[in-house]
Amino acid sequence: MKNLMATVGLLAALGTASGFVSAAQVDDEIALQMYTLRNVGTPAEQFAMAHKAGFKHVELVGTHDLNAAQLKALLEKNQLTVTSSHVQLKALEQDYQQTVAFNKAVGNSTIVVPWIEPQDRPDSTQGWIDYAQRLDKLGAKLHKDGIQLGYHNHNFEMKKYDGVTALDIIFKHSQPANLKLEMDAAWVSRGGQDPARILKEYPGRVFAIHAKDNASIGIRDDEMNFAPLGEGLLDWKTILPAAKASGVKWFIIEHDKPKDAWSIITTSLKNLRAALESLPK
Numbered sequence: 001m002k003n004l005m006a007t008v009g010l011l012a013a014l015g016t017a018s019g020f021v022s023a024a025q026v027d028d029e030i031a032l033q034m035y036t037l038r039n040v041g042t043p044a045e046q047f048a049m050a051h052k053a054g055f056k057h058v059e060l061v062g063t064h065d066l067n068a069a070q071l072k073a074l075l076e077k078n079q080l081t082v083t084s085s086h087v088q089l090k091a092l093e094q095d096y097q098q099t100v101a102f103n104k105a106v107g108n109s110t111i112v113v114p115w116i117e118p119q120d121r122p123d124s125t126q127g128w129i130d131y132a133q134r135l136d137k138l139g140a141k142l143h144k145d146g147i148q149l150g151y152h153n154h155n156f157e158m159k160k161y162d163g164v165t166a167l168d169i170i171f172k173h174s175q176p177a178n179l180k181l182e183m184d185a186a187w188v189s190r191g192g193q194d195p196a197r198i199l200k201e202y203p204g205r206v207f208a209i210h211a212k213d214n215a216s217i218g219i220r221d222d223e224m225n226f227a228p229l230g231e232g233l234l235d236w237k238t239i240l241p242a243a244k245a246s247g248v249k250w251f252i253i254e255h256d257k258p259k260d261a262w263s264i265i266t267t268s269l270k271n272l273r274a275a276l277e278s279l280p281k
Contacts, residue, residue: 026276031057031083032265033210033254034064040261044074051078053265059208059252060085060108068105075106083250084110084150084182084208093138100145110207111142112150112182125161125169132173139178150207152182158191165193171202182252184210185239186226196238199246208250209243211272224257228264230271240275251276 032055037046043064050058058080064071075082085108092099092111103111113135122128139149157167164172170179183206185195199206213232215225230236243251251272258264 023273023277026273027054027056029249029251029276030211030269030272031055031059031208031250031252032269033059033061033086033252035061035086036253036255036258036265037261043071047074047078047080049262050265051080053262054269055080055265057081057083057250059083059112059250059254060106062087062091063102068102072106082106082108083252084108084112086114086152087111088115089113089135089138096141100142100147103147109146110148110150110180112152114152115154116156121156122166125164128161128166128169129173132170132179135170136174136178139174143178148180148207149178150180150182152210153184154187155191158188158193165191167193167198171205176205180207181205182208182210184212184254185234186210186212186214186232189214189234195234196242199239199242199248203246206243206246206248208252209239209248210254211251211268212254212256222257223255223259226255226257228255228268228271229253230275231267236275240279244279 032050032053034046034050037049038061040046040049043066047058056079058075060071060082062085066074085103087099092113099111103109122131135149135151142149151170153167157170158165161169167181171181181202183195183198188195188198211229213227213229213234215223215227215232217225219225220227226232253265253268253272255261255264255268
């Protein structure tokens with residue numbers, strides 16, 4: 001028995017020394033985008049579900065129709081910390097001081113511009129340069145106030161203008177300190193681009209990845225053809241190591257239109273944990 005225990009101890013030590021990520025470390029790299037739970041009852045029920053599913057960290061969507069004290073209380077009750085928050089660009093520009101104060105009050109230091117309405121989207125190289133410079137200027141202002149600005153992509157930023165994608169234009173006309181990317185790998189792929197290529201080409205620029213997968217047409221059609229990570233078409237065995245090498249800090253589970261939110265977030269969490277634990281440090 002003593003020899004058996006010694007062998008087990010040795011194997012455990014070898015596993016630790018091998019440099020693979022521990023379960024505890026993995027849980028501190030994973031968050032849930034609360035947009036996924038927007039149709040699950042009240043904000044109190046939504047944050048309680050995130051906690052029950054096993055999340056320690058969440059990404060917010062604006063204020064959740066709560067004041068800062070109410071939201072902070074819900075976060076504390078459910079032992080959740082904030083990785084970042086999605087805030088529309090116009091709202092951020094028009095209500096700058098209020099938005100900064102709210103986010104600081106709930107413990108958030110990263111604000112992400114999540115979307116451009118179709119009528120507001122640039123449609124030329126110069127248009128995207130102007131938009132990138134707008135973000136850069138805002139990011140510099142936020143940086144002075146202790147907030148990092150990020151940008152979340154969809155598929156329309158993968159369109160090329162004079163042979164260059166809109167996302168590349170954004171990168172090239174903004175400073176790394178002023179603007180980071182929250183890369184939605186599923187939308188990158190839907191736009192015909194390679195998530196791993198972006199991660200390798202712009203080390204240090206991607207602070208988070210929205211971890212969801214694409215399903216084939218005919219599968220999950222009523223869920224916008226999105227699937228839990230690892231159950232779709234994306235090559236996560238390539239994307240995740242590229243993300244680690246690029247300096248990605250957060251892997252944020254999201255689903256745009258879940259039929260069963262509990263099933264989606266728990267399946268996604270299980271799959272993402274396993275995928276990250278299999279990676280070398």
